[in-house]
Amino acid sequence: METVTICPAIPGDFEALARLYEEFHEFHVRGIPVRLRSLGETSEADDQQLFARLAEIVAGAGSTLFVARIHDGIVGLAEVYIREDDPAPGIIPRRYGYLQSLMVAEPYRRDGIGTALLGAAEDWARENGATEVQTDIWEFAGGPLLFYEKHDYRTFKRRLAKTLVGALLAAPW
Numbered sequence: 001m002e003t004v005t006i007c008p009a010i011p012g013d014f015e016a017l018a019r020l021y022e023e024f025h026e027f028h029v030r031g032i033p034v035r036l037r038s039l040g041e042t043s044e045a046d047d048q049q050l051f052a053r054l055a056e057i058v059a060g061a062g063s064t065l066f067v068a069r070i071h072d073g074i075v076g077l078a079e080v081y082i083r084e085d086d087p088a089p090g091i092i093p094r095r096y097g098y099l100q101s102l103m104v105a106e107p108y109r110r111d112g113i114g115t116a117l118l119g120a121a122e123d124w125a126r127e128n129g130a131t132e133v134q135t136d137i138w139e140f141a142g143g144p145l146l147f148y149e150k151h152d153y154r155t156f157k158r159r160l161a162k163t164l165v166g167a168l169l170a171a172p173w
């Protein structure tokens with residue numbers, strides 16, 4: 001395998017990151033076509049909006065964006081935040097790292113890069129006072145559940161849905 005370096009993103013990475021985020025979304029569209037739709041071609045304005053958002057993530061005290069870098073570009077990303085449960089009498093509050101997005105470009109998968117990005121996100125969360133890392137995933141064949149389970153992530157809450165008989169015919173989409 002080529003040498004891969006995991007490091008915080010810099011503005012010069014944003015163009016490559018925009019393409020990776022597109023791949024991330026389209027991967028999920030293929031996995032859950034009944035709930036997600038392709039964004040199609042992105043415009044220059046879309047890119048500029050994303051670049052501004054990425055600059056905020058990189059500069060923010062409670063957020064970071066790691067990239068997996070090889071000699072000629074960026075092949076993976078991990079976007080992570082520090083979050084805390086809102087105080088409430090019936091809740092045991094936690095400070096946790098929230099992994100918003102984790103992505104490795106398709107040709108570079110199954111080579112340990114996802115594991116390295118996840119490790120960087122976990123280390124960063126620990127250094128910022130978190131006691132755990134949480135994430136939300138879509139479940140579908142070929143999705144990331146097995147990857148996370150391999151890294152000791154376990155479900156602690158589920159969202160259930162049942163399609164109502166006849167309702168889809170009347171739905172506006």
Ligand SMILES: CC(C)(COP(=O)(O)OP(=O)(O)OC[C@H]1O[C@@H](n2cnc3c(N)ncnc32)[C@H](O)[C@@H]1OP(=O)(O)O)[C@@H](O)C(=O)NCCC(=O)NCCS
Pocket residue numbers: 024027100101102103104105108109110111112113114115116137142143144146147148150
């Ligand atoms: C999930 C993802 C980040 C994993 O990255 P990766 O670089 O391929 O992961 P690694 O090579 O570090 O995999 C480590 C182990 O996880 C498991 N694993 C990884 N991908 C898997 C998959 N698709 N199915 C089953 N197990 C998987 C394997 O046990 C693997 O070890 P092995 O290759 O020795 O069997 C990558 O597949 C990806 O970008 N997928 C699309 C986007 C996505 O689903 N992101 C996560 C949701 S936010």
